[in-house]
Structure formats: structure tokens, C-alpha cells
Amino acid sequence: MARRLFLARALMTGVTLFGVLGSLAACDAQTSESARSGTPGKPRPITPVAGCAKGWTDPADASAARAPARCSPGAPAPKPLKKKTKIVVSAGTLTAEYLAPLRIGMEKGEFSKEKLDVELKLLPTPDALPLLAKGDIDVQYAAPEAAVLNGIRQGFDIRWVAGNFTPAPGSRSGFWARLKPGETAGEVSLKDRTVGTLIGKGSVIMYPMEKVLAAHQADVDSVRFQQLGPAEVLTSLKNGGVDAAWLLDPVWRQVDGDTGYAFLGGQPRGEPLGGLLFGPDLLTGNPDAGVAFLRAYIRTVNTYFAGDYKKDQAFLDDLGEALKTEPDTLAAVPSLRMDWEIRSGTVERLQKAYATAGVVEGDPLPEDRVVDRSFYTEAVGHKP
Incomplete structure (x- = not known):
């Protein structure tokens, strides 16, 4: 209990736990190596995906006017894995609207179409982070906060692999x-x-x-x-x-x-600041499952969240049921602009803010130590 409290305090203040993270990183490096089935960073073949001709936007475009990438409804089509695979996902809340694509994708069977058995767990970020690095959970729905970057700096095999949302023009959040x-x-x-x-x-x-x-x-x-x-x-x-x-x-x-x-x-209108983090099991142990997970997630966005999804009362009722929130409460604010892409430069801008606040130490991490776009680019069939 004392150790968990210490980790929680570290996340809240942004202080780096060099001793704790260092020892965990050493253990995690061994766990990660034993799980790997290929060379880290080895290029994977990318083929065009039907319905996803507009499934990509220039990462350098972070303008407020940028329309998020979209495939046709139902795309990218499922490509079921050879065997059923369990994916454990953690989130700090189960009712926030930004989780809607994950919750609806589970409810509508989009992950099952990929032969994925997704389990969602409620875990505070400080508890989930070492579990993700160790491989006890596969995906963390969070953000590249200071504690995440400090963990990566200490050797955690974690990458930010997909964005979540940007605010609608009418939002005053x-x-x-x-x-x-x-x-x-x-x-x-x-x-x-x-x-x-x-x-x-x-x-x-x-x-x-x-x-x-x-x-x-x-x-x-x-x-x-x-x-x-x-x-x-x-x-x-x-x-x-x-x-x-x-x-x-x-x-x-x-x-x-x-x-x-x-x-x-x-929040900047065209720039997601959070989303999905993968640990070693999906990054290098079973990347096919990682692509399948993002394929289902992206298909859910394209099918159910392509535009102003709150205009459909029937879907709003489904959303309220999935998030355990009254539909009228959801309707009181504009629809989010679901956005699975990650803008170039976001990590650099975040690190500058953390450095100014005094919550990170050491040299800034290069983007490729934090971000891996390869999973969603493969899912939509885009060759960078």
C-alpha cells in the first residue's frame, strides 16, 4: 500500500522515481526481451485498405481547421487473427466520453470481429504504468504525461500509438x-x-x-x-x-x-493530447494483435463517431448506456472530434511545458522514443 501511494504521489507531482523506475525497468527489459518475436522496429508490409483513401492526414498539420482522418463506415474491414487473443486495457475512468470508441467498440462487437477478447480495467495511471511496462496489461488509455516520459527515459518499453480526440468548435472545456x-x-x-x-x-x-x-x-x-x-x-x-x-x-x-x-x-483544436499507450506485449511481442486492436478501434470511430454523433437519439441512448451516463448529460455538450492520429511536434511541446514546470529531468526524448504511428498506419493502409 505504501509503495502504491508513493507511485501515486509521483504521478500527481511529476517527480521522477529514479530508483523505483530504474529497478522496474531492468526487470521489464528482461520480460520484454523474452516476449519479442521479431526485431524491434522491423518494417512490416503495408498494403492499401479499401475505404481508407482518406484515412491519413499530414502529421505536421495541427491547425484548428484540420479535419480528422476518416475511412468509410465499416472500414478498415476486419482481418481476424489466427487465434483468439486477450487484450487487457486499463483506464483511469470508465465513464469519460473520450472512452466512447473503446466502450462502443466492445458493445458492438468490433473487437470480437478481430478475434480479440478485450477486458477493461479501472486503474489509476500510477498503478497502471508499471504494469503496462511489465506486460501485466497490454494497453493503457492515458496520455504522455510527465510520469510516462520519465518511465520511458528509465527504460520502460512503452509507446504512444494513437490519439483520442480534439474539442469541437463549440466546446468551452x-x-x-x-x-x-x-x-x-x-x-x-x-x-x-x-x-x-x-x-x-x-x-x-x-x-x-x-x-x-x-x-x-x-x-x-x-x-x-x-x-x-x-x-x-x-x-x-x-x-x-x-x-x-x-x-x-x-x-x-x-x-x-x-x-x-x-x-x-x-486544448488546441487540432491536436490530440492523449490516447492509447502500448506496452511490450503488443509493441514487439504480438504486433499483429496490436494492429488488430487499432483496426477495430479505428473502424468504430469511422462507423459510429464520424461526425456529430449526438444528433442520433438512438445512438445517444446506446452511448449513455455504455458510459453509464444520462443521455441528456451527454447531449449538454458538443460531440468530441474523435481523432486517432498523433501530431508531429506534440511530444516536443509537452516536454517543453514539463521542463518549464520542473517535473522532468534529463535531455528531451526524441519523438520516436515516445510515439509509434506504425500500428495505425498499417491499419489504414498508409505508407508514410
Whole structure:
């Protein structure tokens, strides 16, 4: 219990556990080597995939106007594995809307079509990360946060293999401030104010948050961060416990339109900041299963989440059932723009934000130590 608490605190603060991670990495390196069936990084044949002519966009394009890649509904078609394979996936929540393609894909049998038996486990990121590196779980639905990068730096065989979503144009999920009397959104100075946050300086949200702070006469050293639980963020913002906070869907709707609060900015519109992380079992032990997993995931996006999926009431009801959330609650905020691709430069931008916040050590990691696009490029038949 003490060790798990220590790991959890490390994720929340972004502090690197060099001793713990180092010993785990040494063990994981042996486990990874014994599981490998081929040479790491060995090129795999890529053939065109029917219906996926538009299943790829230029990774360098991170503009807000970029339309996410899309194949035709039902594409890429299933290519069942020779034998049924179990895939264990962990997530820090089972009800967040960004998990919808995974939950719907399981409900609609898209993974079963690939002969994959997917088990979803609720695990906090600090608990899941060493399990992913060791091979006790295969996929982690998370983000390349500071703790993940620190783990990779220490030898964890983990890669970010697919994105998750970008906000819809009408979304105001992001950084909100409580205005002082007579203050307007354009005049807000965040210097010397207290900011409420769920994870801390090691979160991917530090990247867009740093931009908001700079636009309002502040930086990470001139504000006070206060870590809060999910149920405490809005309450603390309203009662004056914090001056600003990052509000997620659908919480921001409770202050939207209130002249006492101002929306100052959110996640970049064209740039996913999280998604799927693979460990050694799929990266190099059984890459066929890794491609099959992403093929099913991408097919689910193309079939059920291609556009404004909340306009279909029947599907909204299905989504509410899958996420254990009232359909009216889901309908209160815009549909997410599901996006399996990873933009080039995102890892570099995240590492700069982490370095500024003081939650990573050592030289920045090159992108290919963190990102592996080969699984989704093979799934959609794109030759980079």
C-alpha cells in the first residue's frame, strides 16, 4: 500500500522515481526481451485498405481547421487473427466520453470481429504504468504525461500509438477564471492567483495551460497550484478557494454564460493530447494483435463517431448506456472530434511545458522514443 501511494504521489507531482523506475525497468527489459518475436522496429508490409483513401492526414498539420482522418463506415474491414487473443486495457475512468470508441467498440462487437477478447480495467495511471511496462496489461488509455516520459527515459518499453480526440468548435472545456468586480475576460491577470488542478504540473494540460497563463500576464512560477479532487474543482472555483481552474465536460456548462466567470482557453483544436499507450506485449511481442486492436478501434470511430454523433437519439441512448451516463448529460455538450492520429511536434511541446514546470529531468526524448504511428498506419493502409 505504501509503495502504491508513493507511485501515486509521483504521478500527481511529476517527480521522477529514479530508483523505483530504474529497478522496474531492468526487470521489464528482461520480460520484454523474452516476449519479442521479431526485431524491434522491423518494417512490416503495408498494403492499401479499401475505404481508407482518406484515412491519413499530414502529421505536421495541427491547425484548428484540420479535419480528422476518416475511412468509410465499416472500414478498415476486419482481418481476424489466427487465434483468439486477450487484450487487457486499463483506464483511469470508465465513464469519460473520450472512452466512447473503446466502450462502443466492445458493445458492438468490433473487437470480437478481430478475434480479440478485450477486458477493461479501472486503474489509476500510477498503478497502471508499471504494469503496462511489465506486460501485466497490454494497453493503457492515458496520455504522455510527465510520469510516462520519465518511465520511458528509465527504460520502460512503452509507446504512444494513437490519439483520442480534439474539442469541437463549440466546446468551452478548459481554463476558466472567476472575475474580480469590474474585471472583463480581456483584462484578466492571473499573476499571483491560485489555480485548481486535478493532477498537477505533470499533466498534459500544462501545455495549453502554459499558453493561457502567458496570455494573461503569468507563468507557472507566478501562480499557486492547488490540487483538487474531481468533485471539488467547481465548488472551489465558486466559493473562492481557487481563482481559476481547468473545467472538463460537462462541468463548464455550470458557469458558461455567467458574467462572473470567463473562459480563457482550452486544448488546441487540432491536436490530440492523449490516447492509447502500448506496452511490450503488443509493441514487439504480438504486433499483429496490436494492429488488430487499432483496426477495430479505428473502424468504430469511422462507423459510429464520424461526425456529430449526438444528433442520433438512438445512438445517444446506446452511448449513455455504455458510459453509464444520462443521455441528456451527454447531449449538454458538443460531440468530441474523435481523432486517432498523433501530431508531429506534440511530444516536443509537452516536454517543453514539463521542463518549464520542473517535473522532468534529463535531455528531451526524441519523438520516436515516445510515439509509434506504425500500428495505425498499417491499419489504414498508409505508407508514410
